[in-house]
Amino acid sequence: MPKATIINGSPTPGSRLTAVISLTSELLIKEGYEVDHVNVGELPPGDLIHTKFESEAIVKANALVAGADVVIVASPVYKASYTGVLKTFLDLIPEKGLAGKVILPLFIGGSLAHLLSIDYSLKPVLSALGARYILGGVYTVDSQVARTEEGGFDISEELVGRLEDNVKELADETKRRLHYASLAE
Template sequence: MSSILVLSGSPSPTSRTAALAEHLADRLRGDGHAVRTVRVRDLPAEALLSADVGDPRIAEVVAALADADGVLVASPVYKAAYSGVLKALLDLLPQFALAGKVVLPVLTGGSPAHVLAVDYALRPVLSALGAHHVVQGWFVLDKHITTEGDTLALAPESQRPLHEVLDGFSAAVSHRRTLITTP
């Protein structure tokens, strides 16, 4: 069974990005993956800001990342880039923390003007961390995400293409797992 770590990079306690990350995690579980979600906002702020890799919760995330076959990175767009809280986590990871991983970047934002943040802000950092394969990322407009309690709904114009990208990521993770476990 492939393992996937979902990093939810929204700093907000009530977040459409976090709800979307959970929705995508549930869909990946349905594909047979073991999925763990980490809300970066729930990690100790002092450890994140001081790059304290010895903090037990930070060390736990680094270990989970090392064990994962795939990583889904979700963040809202702020100032034409991913969130600062996500940046703080990415900055303290080991140099090649994503080596051998399949990675899917997913960003959310209020304007189509931010769609390029996937390729110009987040993808280069993921590649610099040694990602084996960064699959095509996706940008979802905030207005296409609605939540009511634990229920998330995506507008059809976002749902179909996002699920296609997610399915491609799922297949790539499964394929990678097959390659490393086949003698």
């Protein structure tokens, strides 16, 4: 069974990004993935800020990333980039820690003005960590994930379709990579 780790870079529990991550998890499970989560906002702040590589929480989070075939990096967009708390965690992933993994970025922002933030702010950092199989990603506008009166979320059909397409592409790419890796053994 292939493994996926979703890195949630939001410092805010219950944000709209949570709904996007939840749907993505469901879609991955339907594709036969075991899904783990790293909620960066729940990691000890001192360990992140002081780059404590040996911290139990950081070691555990990095083990989830290391054991994954797929890594999904999710973040709200603040000031035309991903969150600072996500950056502190990415700084703690070992050099080449994303090598050989298929990566899917998921960003959510207030408007389309920051549509290219995945390409200009995140992808260079992922590449520096050894990622070579970075899919285009999904950029979501806040209005596509509406809060309901019951406290849940209503995700637009258009966004659901894009997430389905991207998870399918991710699954196809992962199958291809795992197939070639088994032939090489």
